[in-house]
Structures are given as structure tokens and as C-alpha cells.
Amino acid sequence: MVIARNLSVAKSKLKPLFSLSRFSPSLQNHHPLPSPAHHHRFAEASGARSVVLLVVDAVDFDGSFPRRLAKLVTEAIDENYTNWKEGKSGNHWVRQRARDGGAGVIKKVHFVSAVKDWGLKDLVEDVKELAGARGHVWTVGMQNAGKSTLLNAMGKCAGGGSEAKVIHLTEAPVPGTTLGIIRVEGVLPGNAKLFDTPGLLNPNQITTRLTRDEQKLVQITKELKPRTYRIKVGYSVHIGGLMRLDIEESSVDSIYVTVWGSPYLPLHMGKTENASTMFEEHFGRQLQPPIGVKRVQELGKWVRHEFTVTGNSWDSSSVDIAAAGLGWFAIGLKGDAVLGVWTYDGIDVVLRNSLIPYRAEIFEVAGFTVSKIVSKADQDLNETKRKRKVREVAVAADAA
Incomplete structure (x- = not known):
């Protein structure tokens, strides 16, 4: 099983892809996830050696990790492969989160960047070794996890600069799988085959509710940098209106609260007692996404999650609170705290060990962060106030 995605992080250059596990089942390719009724297919299938290349977005690990699929694959793997190969730092973090998500067996973990070609050579070599001369490699993952980008990068790496060639299949090569599978050539040698499968849908990712323009604000397209606040009880931090x-x-x-997410997302720090005012007056305006006041109601009900956290250091973050499809708050403290997290109903929110422990050297201040969205919203608000004042003056003049 492999997990992969492009992630550019300032200072640490963290770029995860995940792991490889051998197994001998046919891959029941469903969209969304396979149901328990198909579990027996994994245990009964036989034939060519198979490898699952599981692609996961490192920035949205928990939101893009297909838990049910990972459990199905794990149940089908021989007991000979149940030992974990322990890693360090990011490697260990990935393995632990994957194990928590149901992937009980992982052969290897790779940290790669399909954009900057980091780690691709080692990944390709390991996939070739695991697949053997006649094996099948199945690339699976959630929508927008970066599968196609990764496969093209692997094709260039294996083919000396040429992109991978794809063939759209008219029928599934393995009995019981759905159509829509794509054959990718130019990566594996001999009779080994590499397949790309349709992206799985996670309705609990916030991006599934956003418009295309709103998704552009959330997606990570630039180097990921921390934005850190030092705040007290009674204060809140908003990530856009999400x-x-x-x-x-x-x-x-x-x-210490460090926000990890798209740099296009405006932030706000202020007193919690003013949260209702922020919701009514600034969501859809200064705090985007959502874009526009009408979209706030369309996204659903605003609900609260409670987390009790503990930390043992002021020098680094101890835990993360992550929202599927958005990003996360990294919490640094030496003590205990009770935190309330608000987002839209149905969005997955998880507490986990910190992925990136460091914080920004310069802290953010109270109020809105500087951004084009906030500036434009302020200009529109000032223009509205100006026009209202002109109308009031005109009405007063008429009355006189």
C-alpha cells in the first residue's frame, strides 16, 4: 500500500507519499468506497501479484485517507507481512496515522514531491521490485489527492523525461471491478501493469461543498508556511468562514496556536464573545470562503466540537486539530486546555499528534490578516457606507 501527495513546507521540505504493501486480492474499485458485502473478494482472489499504491494528501491526511478501503486491503494481506517497519519523524507519524485509519500493514513509506521530483526515483524502484515481472499495481486514493500528477511524474522518472502513456480500458482486467480504470504505460517493465482508478469521494471533506472559486482559496498551490498566534482564554481564531x-x-x-492551511485563506483573531458578530457581519465577506453571504447558509449548520488537549513543551506544537479538506490548528502549550472547534455539520474534525511541530518566528496580531480578500471586502463596505450616507443627506435635504 502506498500513500502520496505533493506538499511543500517552508523550512522542513516535507513531501509525503506513503507506503507499499503486497497483497493478493483483486481490487474492488468502487466510487465512493467499497461496501462490506465485497470483503470476500479480497480473500478469494488469486492470480498475478498485486500492489496497492495508496495516494494521500499530506496536507489533508485524515480527510484524504480512505479508511474503509485501507481496512479491506489489510484484511486480505498474508500474515507474513504484518510486521511494521518502524520509521522516524514523519515516517513514524505517517505509519501511526495510517494504522489508526485501518491500514494495519505497510511495507514502505515514501515522502515525495511530484512537482519538484523529490523521492520519485526511490518510489519507482520500490514499486517495480514489489510488482515483479508480471504484477499489477493499483493506484487508489481520494479525489484531488494527486494521483494523476504523481503517475505522470513517475512516468517521466521511469521514462527519462517522457510522461506516462495512458490507455482507457473498455473492460476491467480483474473480475468484479468497475469500469473506468486507466492503464498507465511507461512506468513498469516487462509484463507488469500499472492502473489508475477513479478517485474516491469523501463527503466529509469541506472541499466537496465548495464552488470551484472557493476551492481555489483552500487548495495548497504555494509553499506552506505557519501563521502563529499567542492567545489567552476567551479568544478565538477563524480560518476564513470555514x-x-x-x-x-x-x-x-x-x-500557541499555529494555522497550517492555504496562504490565500484570511484569518481573524479576536474575543470569543464577538463570534456571533463575526458570523453575521463578516462570513462571506472578509472571511472567505464561502464567497458571498448566501453561500454561508448553503454550506449547512455551524456546529461545535470539544477537545481536551495536553502539551509538555513551549518550544513545539504537541497536537493538531484538523478539518478534512481544509487544514489544521497546531497547539503548543505546557499544560492542559479545553478547546471548542466550530465548523459546518458533517465535516470530519480529528485530534492527532502534531505533524509539523514548529511555529512561525513572528506572531500574528489581533484582527484580520492582511489579504486581498479582506482589503476588497473593506473597500466594498466603505463604498456601501458612503452611498448610504449620500442617500441620507439627500433625504434630509428634501425634507428641509
Whole structure:
């Protein structure tokens, strides 16, 4: 099983792809995820050696990790491959999160960048070795996890600069699989075959509810950089109009909150008591996405999640609170705290060990972060106020 995605992080250059596991089932390719009724196919299938290349977005690991599919694959793997190969730092973090998500067996973990060609050579060599001369490699993952980008990059790496060639299949090569599978050539040698499968849908990712223009604000297309606040109980941080973190209780005077997400997303830090005003007056305006006031209601009900967190260091983040499809808050403290997290109903929110422990050297200040979205919204608001004042003056003059 492999997990992969482009991720550019300032300072650390973290670029995950994930792991490879051998197994001998046919891959039941469903969209969305396979149902329990198909579990037996994994245990009964036989034939060519198969490898699952599971592609996961490192920036949205929990939101793009197909838990049910990982469990299906794991159940079909021989007991000979149940030992974990322990890793360090990011490698260990990935393995632990994958195991929590149901992937009980992982052969190898690769950190790669399909954009900057980091780690691709080692990945291609390992896929070739696991597939053998006649094996089948199945590339699976959630929608927008970067499968196509990765496969093209692997094709260039294996073919000396030429992109991988794809063949659209008219019938499935394995009994019981759905149509729509794509054969990718130019990566594996001999009679080994590489297949790309339709992206799986996770309705609990916030991006599935966004328009194309809103998705552009959320997607990571630039180097990922931390934005850090030092805040006290009674204060909140908004990520656009999509997520809010409240510091409700704490055993220490203040805690460090680092936002990891698209640099296009405007942030706001202020008193929690003003949160309702922020929702009514700024969602869809200064705080985007959503774009436009009408879209706020279309996204659904705003609900609260509660997390009790513990940290043992002021120098690094201890835990993350991540929203599927958006990004995460990294929390740094030496003590305990109760945090309230608000987002739209049905969006997955998880607490996990910190992926990137460091924070920004310069802290953000209260109020809105500087962005084109905030500036444009402020200009529109000022123009509206100006026109209203002109009308009021005109009405007063007529009355006189």
C-alpha cells in the first residue's frame, strides 16, 4: 500500500507519499468506497501479484485517507507481512496515522514531491521490485489527492523525461471491478501493469461543498508556511468562514496556536464573545470562503466540537486539530486546555499528534490578516457606507 501527495513546507521540505504493501486480492474499485458485502473478494482472489499504491494528501491526511478501503486491503494481506517497519519523524507519524485509519500493514513509506521530483526515483524502484515481472499495481486514493500528477511524474522518472502513456480500458482486467480504470504505460517493465482508478469521494471533506472559486482559496498551490498566534482564554481564531477555534479553558496563561492551511485563506483573531458578530457581519465577506453571504447558509449548520488537549513543551506544537479538506490548528502549550472547534455539520474534525511541530518566528496580531480578500471586502463596505450616507443627506435635504 502506498500513500502520496505533493506538499511543500517552508523550512522542513516535507513531501509525503506513503507506503507499499503486497497483497493478493483483486481490487474492488468502487466510487465512493467499497461496501462490506465485497470483503470476500479480497480473500478469494488469486492470480498475478498485486500492489496497492495508496495516494494521500499530506496536507489533508485524515480527510484524504480512505479508511474503509485501507481496512479491506489489510484484511486480505498474508500474515507474513504484518510486521511494521518502524520509521522516524514523519515516517513514524505517517505509519501511526495510517494504522489508526485501518491500514494495519505497510511495507514502505515514501515522502515525495511530484512537482519538484523529490523521492520519485526511490518510489519507482520500490514499486517495480514489489510488482515483479508480471504484477499489477493499483493506484487508489481520494479525489484531488494527486494521483494523476504523481503517475505522470513517475512516468517521466521511469521514462527519462517522457510522461506516462495512458490507455482507457473498455473492460476491467480483474473480475468484479468497475469500469473506468486507466492503464498507465511507461512506468513498469516487462509484463507488469500499472492502473489508475477513479478517485474516491469523501463527503466529509469541506472541499466537496465548495464552488470551484472557493476551492481555489483552500487548495495548497504555494509553499506552506505557519501563521502563529499567542492567545489567552476567551479568544478565538477563524480560518476564513470555514472553521473557528475557541480557547475555553486553560491551566496556563496563554497557548500557541499555529494555522497550517492555504496562504490565500484570511484569518481573524479576536474575543470569543464577538463570534456571533463575526458570523453575521463578516462570513462571506472578509472571511472567505464561502464567497458571498448566501453561500454561508448553503454550506449547512455551524456546529461545535470539544477537545481536551495536553502539551509538555513551549518550544513545539504537541497536537493538531484538523478539518478534512481544509487544514489544521497546531497547539503548543505546557499544560492542559479545553478547546471548542466550530465548523459546518458533517465535516470530519480529528485530534492527532502534531505533524509539523514548529511555529512561525513572528506572531500574528489581533484582527484580520492582511489579504486581498479582506482589503476588497473593506473597500466594498466603505463604498456601501458612503452611498448610504449620500442617500441620507439627500433625504434630509428634501425634507428641509
